[in-house]
Amino acid sequence: MEQLSRRRFLKISAATLGAGAVGSQVPVVSSLAMGTKPPAGKVETIPTYCEMCFWKCGGIAHVRDGRLWKFEGNPLDPMSKGRLCPRGTAAVGTHYDPDRISKPLIRTGERGKEEFKAVTWDEALDHVAGKMKKIAAEHGPESIALWKHGTGSRFFEHVLRAYGAINKGAPSFAQCRGPRDVGYLLTYGTGLGSPEPTDIANTNCLVLIGTHLGENMHNTQVQEFAQAVANKATIIVVDPRYSVAASKAKYWLPVKPGTDLALVLAWMNVLVSEGLYDKEFVAKYGHGFDKFAAAIKENTPEWAEAETGIPAATIRATAREMAKARPAALVHPGRRVNWYGDDAQRARSTALLNALLGNWGRRGGLFLQAGMKVAGYPFPKFPEAGKPKLDNPDRKWPFADEEVTTGLREATITGKPYPIKGWLVYAANLNMTLPNEKETLEAISKLDLLVVVDTHPSEITGYADVVLPDTMFLERHDDFYVGWGRQGWTALRQPVVPPPGEQKPAWWIAKQLGERLGVGQYMPFKDMDEYLAARCEKSGIDYAKLKKEGILMGPKTPITIEEGAEIAFDTPSKKVEFFSEQLAKAGFDPVPRYTAPEKAPDGHFRLVTGRAPVHTFSRTQTNLYLRDLMKENEVWVNAETAAKAGLRHGQYVKLRNQDGVVSGRVKVKATQRIRPDTLYMVYGFGHSSRMLKSAYQMGASAGQLNTRYKVDPLMGGTSIHQNFVTFVKEA
Amino acid sequence: MIEITTTRHNPLVEPVLSVWSWEIPVYLFLGGMIAGMMVLGGLNMLRIIKGERAESFYSVQTPVLGFVLLNLGMGALFLDLAHKLYVYNVYLAFEPTSPMSWGSWVLILVFPVLVLSALIRLPEAWPWLGDRVPALRGWSEAILARAGLVKALAWLNVLLGIGLGIYTGILLSTMVARPLWNSAILGPLFLVSGLSAAAAMVHLVASLVPGHPAPRGFLSGALAMLVQPLGAAPPDAKTSVSLVKADLAFLAVELVLIGLLFVGLASSSASHVAAIDLLTSGKYATIFWWVVIVAGILVPLALQWLELGHRIPHTILPALLVLAGGFALRWVMVGAGQASHMIAATGM
Amino acid sequence: MARYGMVIDTAKCVGCMDCVVACQTENDVPFGYCRDWIVTETRGEFPNLSLEIRSERCNHCDNPPCVTCCPTGASHVESFGKTVQVTADKCIGCKACLSACPYGARFVHPDGYADKCTFCLHRVKEGKDPACVSVCPTHCMVFGDLDDPKSAVNQLLKSRKHHTLLPEAGTKPRVFYLT
């Protein structure tokens, strides 16, 4: 544990205020006659938006006597409403994190051995550009692929596209919200994107299927969830685990993992058979309702009880609660819905359930996202792409509307239809993030070049040929975040403090690389300040004001029918597709059909994952504040199950999955808060990178155990909850 | 069925409070012992005034030893402080509600009393010094000549002794937050335990350094001075016997008080009941049962009983055991007491 | 003068620990230490469960044993808001107050003095809420004057069921938990 007093610590890693930074100067009232020394010093406040996760809340950084002091919410920002989540608040602890990468590195040992030599930026960039040119010469620029997650990837994508490297992938689709967006796209003609247009604040009945708000700290939604609780909205939580959200709910349905679709079908069956659904909405906007109604006829609560373990009476009661509250009843569409490989259909079923509640574009339901226009930068046109992308060959996954990461990985392994020889990985810890690390490593073994642009020496960096240290978000400019929500807005990211070491901002690295690749003309500006100023200029935005306030709100437009908004659906039928011809044509169930999950082998339990409020995936375990609050994850085991297995609360065990993969040691949390047949572990722990000193081998990695996965035939999403594990007791 | 989790992770506070290690037990033990010595010494001085034969009673006075032990005790206390440079603040304030404040001030008074008491016998106790600094003899006689002064000193010894002894217990017992300490018995218990430790100590040193004639060498003299009975005579049989008897009594009472402590806790709140286990079955149990109760009380009781009956020869073993037991009592109480905490009675 | 207190709505609190992080950054609380922390209490047996989540800190007790036991007056009741404070330069680090507090609210700062929640008086004096209160994403904490019947804290205490921690300790805590 870090014993060093923070005051002293700050002295050690002293840093002075960034040049670009501006803001108001507020001297803190000097110390009170009160002992335990209150903060004192000259304070400068600089607004920027957060990237401790991808919610992108607006915040205000406080720099005291030239040192980063604290990061608070920006009251002008619609996402944070002046309050950040614990990870955002702890951003300070990432800036000061001693485990960050501080110099460009070039591999000296074998891949994965984490042996590097520090080099200058010129050496590193020349090396990368040289290798890329070689790959482009031998195979074409398409053979270089980009892995990306987060705002900073913006200009890498830009530069690589300019260079002709068209292949890319982000885990946020096939490993996250992809199935949901496809499910809604098929039903309403539009995905939901981020942030989801859920009017949680005004709903009278909130249904959470999984979605563990309060542990999932997507800030705005947690704030609204608390409002819903305060408003005494009827909350229904479906979760095999007694989540925090479940503890606030009127109904907790401890569903058998993998059977949610049965539950949703039964709910719809009740709404239809009891005539409780929104007939007006269905009549006006519904397509193929009768075929739909016929298809779910058999899915009675009694039938679902046998599948889900939820009493038929409870299923009826909860369905009626929803009906009572509609249209201000909301079934949360979910976010990380990639659980079982049939997730797009489950997502579609919740889309249909929402349709029966008639909550599209309604107050307390799903509102219509509003945005704002910000002019783009006048870039030169990209050259024509030489070859097609290869992540989804001949639309193997017909309804994927974004790149499929595992498709890209597969193509890298097979070299078909054409080889992938270079990966540039920006802010995605592929070893943990993608299912079955073995395949990721196999793909890496095919590469002539693996460049990782990261802030931390995460697992993927251990395999990199070249590691390029990025600044963390408080130390860099990025492009604007133009957000969609109840009202559009634009958020500015600007540097608050300089990086502690030789780290360089993502945009700078991309620009340097572009110049070396001979596509410098595609970033024809000196720096981001110039770029952002130009965009503001063109859009008639007062850049100086934006620098001071950090947030610019767009026009207020109606977002619900109550406010006078019009609704329309961009599906083939231009209606809400209860019955989907496109799915039928492609050979899939036009109305979601339930198939039971397979049983766990004897002595095995289904392992499911989720979030801890104080960590983001695998990226915050070394954060100086967050690691004190949660330094390792635990495996949740039902108390009776634990007793039967002879496990004590707090003892360390390892987990072995069906493929013989054994996890690191992890503490047993023997608890009543989970089903006897299910184990739960927070994702992102159990780091195997020795360079992450304070996180190395702390807890177990759910990613490592995710070796068996199903692929969603509709859109290529990969499952995460299809692994069965058993205990390996520690000596 | 309740599952409780906390994210608190402060050193010395989690998982159980452990702010005090060996220093405070040492301080409490020595404090109690000094208190005992002062009471015994004081009582004897009173008897002298009543005109009884001085030597034998003086011989059980060891104020110089007390003076030295006091410094050791205060030293231990100082070592425990986390903000040492600011220690002077204790004497910039008197906090009437703070036992620790009372204790600090009592200790300040104890010093001069011990010095004066020592002065009475210094010249004889340390002839080497007496010969060279005749003035000391003068003072010593001057004090002895004034019965009133001796009487006052005697009473100061007794009263401050009792105060100091009880304080070592009150310091802990006032803490409602620590159920194991939170008992009115603790003050008397520590006082009596202090008395028995004192008796044992005096007994011990008297038998270790009966030294007559008093050594006149610099070092030997200095050592002897700590404990040297006044005059050429060792404590007479009567005195020794009375010491042993006293010790028997103290040990017996101590045993009873410990019993009462348990009865008190057992008949109190859930938190107090739970606290008992910390002593009787927790990680302190072995030391409590074997060192405090058996070796520290029962065995010496038995041995000294037999000694009185002349069934076994007189040895220093009982004294050593009593001292060990006395320290173990403080150590166990301080350790287990910190670990004891209040349990929410009201369901939340 | 005001008598400050805090009311925390356990029905809203999600245990996200934001209040803990905000306190650390705001008050330069050393790494490895905390002035506030989260306690969860799960009752019942699967699947009939209840969960109370509490953000705990110094209760700024009306009857503070940490103050009465302090030999130097370092621990004292500050006239401003009748809050319990520690004057570092008077503290000798004897740790009596750590033992005397039934709530484990205090710790020894690496610099040697007793430290704990100050109710962010430096912010309150500027008219702001304490850091933990103003960061809370669920708005479940309310800070205010318990002596002012019209204050938000009193309104909540009037209208909602609530409890304090270890009332039997006789400390009269001023952090209240709505249930």
Ligand SMILES: Nc1nc2c(c(=O)[nH]1)N[C@H]1C(S)=C(S)[C@@H](COP(=O)(O)OP(=O)(O)OC[C@H]3O[C@@H](n4cnc5c(=O)[nH]c(N)nc54)[C@H](O)[C@@H]3O)O[C@H]1N2
């Ligand atoms: N603090 C924090 N917050 C985050 C993130 C983070 O890293 N840290 N990440 C953000 C991102 S990118 C995403 S995608 C979201 C993910 O957050 P969510 O979208 O809420 O993720 P889910 O997988 O829906 O929720 C996990 C919950 O589902 C339950 N569950 C597991 N299996 C099943 C099942 O078969 N059926 C049902 N009904 N429930 C099940 C688990 O017990 C757990 O409570 O979180 C976002 N918010």
Ligand SMILES: Nc1nc2c(c(=O)[nH]1)N[C@H]1C(S)=C(S)[C@@H](COP(=O)(O)OP(=O)(O)OC[C@H]3O[C@@H](n4cnc5c(=O)[nH]c(N)nc54)[C@H](O)[C@@H]3O)O[C@H]1N2
């Ligand atoms: N087993 C399992 N797998 C999962 C999930 C799960 O719950 N369980 N969740 C899935 C979901 S929902 C998602 S969204 C994905 C998330 O997948 P990822 O986005 O890959 O999540 P992280 O593990 O945080 O990896 C992020 C990497 O970016 C680095 N990084 C952080 N900030 C910066 C920065 O500012 N600049 C640069 N250059 N690098 C940075 C971090 O050090 C880390 O190496 O994971 C998916 N995979």
Ligand code: SF4
């Ligand atoms: S949700 Fe938290 S981590 Fe994510 S952007 Fe907002 S404040 Fe930052």
Ligand code: SF4
């Ligand atoms: S910040 Fe608010 S919601 Fe989060 S733990 Fe603290 S009190 Fe609870």
Ligand code: SF4
């Ligand atoms: S909570 Fe503890 S530290 Fe705070 S005032 Fe009460 S007793 Fe003192």
Ligand code: SF4
């Ligand atoms: S540690 Fe400091 S504040 Fe606490 S009681 Fe001792 S002197 Fe007082």
Ligand code: SF4
């Ligand atoms: S009031 Fe201030 S000092 Fe106390 S816990 Fe909250 S933030 Fe920390």
Ligand SMILES: [Mo]
């Ligand atoms: Mo995600």
